[in-house]
Amino acid sequence: MSYVDEVLELVKKKNASEPEFLQAVDEVLNSLRPVIEKNEEKYRKEALLERLTEPERQIKFRVPWVDDKGQVQVNTGYRIQFNSAIGPYKGGLRLHPSVNTGIIKFLGFEQIFKNSLTGLPIGGGKGGSDFDPKGKSDREVMAFCQSFMTELYKYIGADTDVPAGDIGTGAREIGYMYGQYKRITGLYEGVLTGKGLSYGGSLARTEATGYGLLYLTDEMLKSNGKDIKGKTVVVSGAGNVAIYAIQKAQQLGAKPVTCSDSTGWIYDPDGIDVALLKEVKEVKRARLTEYKAARPNAEYHEGKGVWTVKCDIALPCATQNELDIEDAKTLVANGCFAVAEGANMPTTLEATKYLQQNKVLFAPGKAANAGGVATSALEMSQNSERLSWTFEEVDAKLKNIMVNIFRNLDDAAKRYGVEGDYVAGANIAGFEKVVNAMEAQGIV
Ligand code: NDP
Ligand code: 2IT
Numbered sequence: 001m002s003y004v005d006e007v008l009e010l011v012k013k014k015n016a017s018e019p020e021f022l023q024a025v026d027e028v029l030n031s032l033r034p035v036i037e038k039n040e041e042k043y044r045k046e047a048l049l050e051r052l053t054e055p056e057r058q059i060k061f062r063v064p065w066v067d068d069k070g071q072v073q074v075n076t077g078y079r080i081q082f083n084s085a086i087g088p089y090k091g092g093l094r095l096h097p098s099v100n101t102g103i104i105k106f107l108g109f110e111q112i113f114k115n116s117l118t119g120l121p122i123g124g125g126k127g128g129s130d131f132d133p134k135g136k137s138d139r140e141v142m143a144f145c146q147s148f149m150t151e152l153y154k155y156i157g158a159d160t161d162v163p164a165g166d167i168g169t170g171a172r173e174i175g176y177m178y179g180q181y182k183r184i185t186g187l188y189e190g191v192l193t194g195k196g197l198s199y200g201g202s203l204a205r206t207e208a209t210g211y212g213l214l215y216l217t218d219e220m221l222k223s224n225g226k227d228i229k230g231k232t233v234v235v236s237g238a239g240n241v242a243i244y245a246i247q248k249a250q251q252l253g254a255k256p257v258t259c260s261d262s263t264g265w266i267y268d269p270d271g272i273d274v275a276l277l278k279e280v281k282e283v284k285r286a287r288l289t290e291y292k293a294a295r296p297n298a299e300y301h302e303g304k305g306v307w308t309v310k311c312d313i314a315l316p317c318a319t320q321n322e323l324d325i326e327d328a329k330t331l332v333a334n335g336c337f338a339v340a341e342g343a344n345m346p347t348t349l350e351a352t353k354y355l356q357q358n359k360v361l362f363a364p365g366k367a368a369n370a371g372g373v374a375t376s377a378l379e380m381s382q383n384s385e386r387l388s389w390t391f392e393e394v395d396a397k398l399k400n401i402m403v404n405i406f407r408n409l410d411d412a413a414k415r416y417g418v419e420g421d422y423v424a425g426a427n428i429a430g431f432e433k434v435v436n437a438m439e440a441q442g443i444v
Pocket of ligand 1: 238320343372
């Protein structure tokens with residue numbers, strides 16, 4: 001049996017109840033086959049893949065807090081410190097009722113390769129809780145965040161592990177967590193990224209994931225002789241990533257016509273009104289029905305459905321496995337020629353294969369959405385030097401990083417004879433640096 005198959009079997013046995021983690025490992029290890037085969041005996045002896053798929057440390061803890069009625073609530077907190085070969089653990093905190101060990105492990109595993117692709121010195125980690133911020137008062141969110149940080153602070157630090165936002169964790173949550181960290185430790189340090197601008201945050205971090213997604217998409221299109229101008233774009237999600245992806249798509253001359261949340265979706269034939277979407281989601285924290293109420297020409301539909309809208313480019317920016325094989329078939333039948341993942345693992349394995357087989361340009365999340373964490377690393381740099389850079393400076397660095405990521409994965413795919421397979425290219429390019437650092441540091 002090949003070494004990759006041996007490890008895939010082992011990982012399946014050890015993590016049988018974690019389907020999302022198995023899915024992420026399956027995709028990465030399968031696309032690393034040509035790289036592993038070149039050094040199969042050496043890697044087997046070093047147990048390189050066993051080490052890569054086993055988190056360095058997993059922390060799971062109780063988070064008790066008191067709701068507005070005086071009732072005590074209990075959530076579970078997680079931080080998975082997956083791999084620190086190339087830098088301190090870095091990755092977001094997801095607050096969503098679906099959070100469990102398998103979800104955080106898949107996100108942490110993806111983060112290793114994503115962070116490596118940025119070219120910056122950051123290792124892979126992820127955390128979060130099954131707490132649902134939706135429908136909670138500010139006081140309840142603060143109570144949760146303070147209790148969460150009262151345990152988490154023991155394991156993080158500006159040079160050890162630097163969490164940030166993800167689904168359900170935005171500026172408000174980061175602010176409450178930062179305040180509690182500072183209060184407990186007395187340290188005013190860059191322990192979290194995505195901070196507010198008045199207390200150490202970086203300009204352009206809010207926009208970074210969505211903007212970066214478009215910078216990489218634009219580069220991928222150019223490299224394939226296509227132009228983003230005038231193209232119809234279908235976007236899912238209506239959160240941090242989706243909003244700024246829509247904004248940058250418009251700035252580049254494309255026309256985004258959809259967005260969605262967990263209850264419904266909008267088709268706006270005139271193009272999404274970003275100012276209105278921000279007002280509904282960032283200020284009012286309301287449903288998309290409010291967007292429809294203010295835009296008579298727009299359609300609101302309950303449930304899932306953005307992938308049924310005819311488009312040139314699709315950008316899944318909500319959550320994992322939101323684009324399945326049926327959606328992929330619909331996109332191809334409607335003439336979609338590019339898919340770039342703003343979310344983490346939004347496309348199922350089957351759908352990814354179908355899109356690639358049908359010559360759709362496909363940019364995987366660990367490359368396409370790396371602009372968020374890359375700009376977090378820029379925030380860490382600014383915090384370390386106790387300076388802050390202008391929006392233009394950060395944005396220019398972000399753009400440069402995204403263009404380089406595309407070039408590196410394109411190059412890796414070519415080197416291994418799988419030209420145009422950007423999934424393999426991203427996994428290979430991300431893997432090379434991490435393995436180099438792991439081997440140099442011995443058996444740790
Ligand atoms: P937000 O919480 O800001 O927004 C998430 C959006 O997706 C909301 O519109 C939400 O709808 C929708 N959504 C979430 N879960 C589901 C679900 N189970 N079914 C349907 N819709 C859902 O999160 P972000 O925009 O920050 O994150 C979106 C994706 O991008 C995630 O996969 C995240 O891991 C990834 N990502 C985020 C980065 C960042 O910097 N923020 C960086 C790189 C990747 P509703 O509000 O109704 O729940
Ligand atoms: O998935 C991701 O890359 C993020 N949620 C951002 C992580 C970060 O540390 O900025």
